Amino acid sequence: MKIWTEHPAKIDVEAVVCRYFSLLRAGKISEAEQLVDQSSVRHVLKSLWAGSVGASTDADRASRALAADEWEQDLSWLRELDLEGFNWGPTGSHFYVEVTYRARMIEVSLGFWVKPTDAGWVVAGPSTLW
Helix, strand or coil, X not given: CCCECCCCCHHHHHHHHHHHHHHHHCCCHHHHHCCCECCCCHHHHXXXXXXXXXXXXXXXXXXXXXXXXXXXXXXXXXXXXEEEEEEECCXXXXXXXXXXXXXXXEEEEEEEEEEECCCCEEEEEEEEEC
């Protein structure tokens, strides 16, 4: 996890989040988890799946339930996601990132924040925003 001794610049925080997302897209989940202060990335993957592949499925409810299990087995769908833009709050400590699937904006965004710890400043998150 990247730790800064002072409140980091937005560009430095955005670089960590871009790296985090590129590791997710590559299926390197444990490496991604080590970049930010969070407990688990599972809820992030499940939300991204539901907002992208799951939302684009036109099949009936039963087949969606079947497909919902696939997101953990085959992470290749992550390669079709991209970050669209960083949207910072007025304090400079909170922001969210919009996500696209196959170049279309999805309903799920990822929320992050910069927080102080005993060791220094870290990037925490993400939360999933619908």
